[in-house]
Amino acid sequence: MSDATIQLPTGAPGAQVLGIGAYRPRRVVTNDELSQVMDTNDEWIQTRVGIAERRWAGDGESLVEMSVAAGQQALDASGLTAAEVDLVIVASASLATQIPGAGPEVANRLGLGRPGAFDVNAGCAGFCYALSAAADAIRAGSARNALVVGAERLSDVTDQTDRSTAVIFADGAGAMVLGASDTPGVGPVVWGSDGDQRDAIAIPQGTEHITMAGQAVYRWATTKLTDVLQEAMDRAGVTAADIDVFAPHQANLRIIELMAKRLGLPESTVIARDIVQAGNTSSASVPLALAALQESGEAKTGDLCLVLGYGAGLTFAGQVLRMP
Ligand SMILES: CC(C)(COP(=O)(O)OP(=O)(O)OC[C@H]1O[C@@H](n2cnc3c(N)ncnc32)[C@H](O)[C@@H]1OP(=O)(O)O)[C@@H](O)C(=O)NCCC(=O)NCCS
Structure with a gap:
């Protein structure tokens, strides 16, 4: 040896x-x-x-x-x-x-x-x-x-x-x-999965098209994921009052607004609503939403953003990052 x-x-x-x-x-x-x-x-x-x-x-x-x-x-x-x-x-x-x-x-x-x-x-x-x-x-x-x-x-x-x-x-x-x-610009991730709900969003074997149990995913997203967002802030050592931009996965505007409310984000926090024009682009939705806010000037260099992805798996991952 x-x-x-x-x-x-x-x-x-x-x-x-x-x-x-x-x-x-x-x-x-x-x-x-x-x-x-x-x-x-x-x-x-x-x-x-x-x-x-x-x-x-x-x-x-x-x-x-x-x-x-x-x-x-x-x-x-x-x-x-x-x-x-x-x-x-x-x-x-x-x-x-x-x-x-x-x-x-x-x-x-x-x-x-x-x-x-x-x-x-x-x-x-x-x-x-x-x-x-x-x-x-x-x-x-x-x-x-x-x-x-x-x-x-x-x-x-x-x-x-x-x-x-x-x-x-x-x-x-x-x-x-x-x-x-030298100074962290991406916070620790809080990620996880609920594989017992793997069939909720899927292309069932032998088929070509995606299916989604919309209500089940809605329930999961609105009951489980606010805690994930809170933990992502806790682990990064920041609070809701520090969040300049909130850009979660663009799956449903009602979910986005409910999360923002439950987190107690200040009025001044810019909330990404790219879904209105872009729909649900799955793994592209978070960077697309941030790009739109940067382009419009609503998100500025140095702004602290809270992001979250969630979907098929079911999987989730959230973190805090600074805008370039
Ligand atoms: C998919 C989603 C928008 C559906 O909305 P919902 O309010 O749950 O809708 P439901 O499936 O309960 O359907 C409600 C009614 O609208 C009807 N309906 C469904 N889709 C419709 C559509 N596209 N247009 C018109 N009516 C529709 C249904 O048939 C039902 O009618 P009924 O009450 O007469 O039976 C919502 O469940 C959702 O956003 N889920 C979470 C998705 C998500 O977060 N995905 C994450 C990762 S991709």
């Missing part, structure tokens, strides 16, 4: 978000358009879910192409060169082919050299899982800078005539570039 000691690199004190990017597909699908092909209406969708319109991807908007566009924007915003990124994580639940994953191709198309590259599928929680993995890799010294992408083409796996899912799910990609920092 060798008595050699395994050496570990010295990591960074913290990781921070350096840049955010977004890609929204060209085609806008309104509630009125959907009501022509299924028994639904604008009033029901706006009142129950909060969606006014969503985007569905078309030609030239593959999951990888959208990831590359969002990734390039995040990279440009970060001020880093492509060569400085040595880790790529793509979070998605709707990749058309399982082999290979999207990560290596996204890295290659962005000209990043030979970074570590892999995919994460944690349903709609995927981006926050990947964000945590990237931040921890930087802190551990396994990576210097990382690109994290959340990308979905849920329209591919949605029965576009099924009103229980087609009015909700949508497409898009969001991305963040992370780097090392």
Whole structure:
């Protein structure tokens, strides 16, 4: 038996978000358009879910192409060169082919050299899982800078005539570039899973389309996840009064507003409502929502954000981060 000691690199004190990017597909699908092909209406969708319109991807908007566009924007915003990124994580639940994953191709198309590259599928929680993995890799010294992408083409796996899912799910990609920092810019993750509810959101084996037990997921989200958000703040050592921006997964406007109320967020906290225009883009929803708030000027550099992803699995992951 060798008595050699395994050496570990010295990591960074913290990781921070350096840049955010977004890609929204060209085609806008309104509630009125959907009501022509299924028994639904604008009033029901706006009142129950909060969606006014969503985007569905078309030609030239593959999951990888959208990831590359969002990734390039995040990279440009970060001020880093492509060569400085040595880790790529793509979070998605709707990749058309399982082999290979999207990560290596996204890295290659962005000209990043030979970074570590892999995919994460944690349903709609995927981006926050990947964000945590990237931040921890930087802190551990396994990576210097990382690109994290959340990308979905849920329209591919949605029965576009099924009103229980087609009015909700949508497409898009969001991305963040992370780097090392002396002061932590990404807080500890609070993540977990309730696998006994694995059938609540699924593409049942042998079928092509996603199904969702909406009421069960609603109940779970509104009874279990406020505690997760509170714990994410506690573990980061901040309180509701410190939160400038609240950007949870954009699954239902009623859930978002209920969570904000239960957490006791101050009036001044900016609440992400990207769902109104973007629908539920699963693992793309958190970075897309933050990109929109940054673009509108509602979220500013240095703002403290509380984020949360949750979905199929059932899985959840939340953390606090600082806006770049
Ligand atoms: C999906 C969701 C919007 C459905 O809303 P809901 O209020 O629970 O709706 P229900 O399924 O109870 O249906 C209520 C009624 O509306 C009808 N309905 C369902 N979908 C409809 C639609 N698209 N248009 C019009 N009517 C619809 C139902 O048939 C039902 O009619 P009934 O009362 O006559 O039987 C909601 O359950 C939800 O947001 N769940 C959580 C989703 C989530 O967080 N996912 C997370 C990860 S992706």
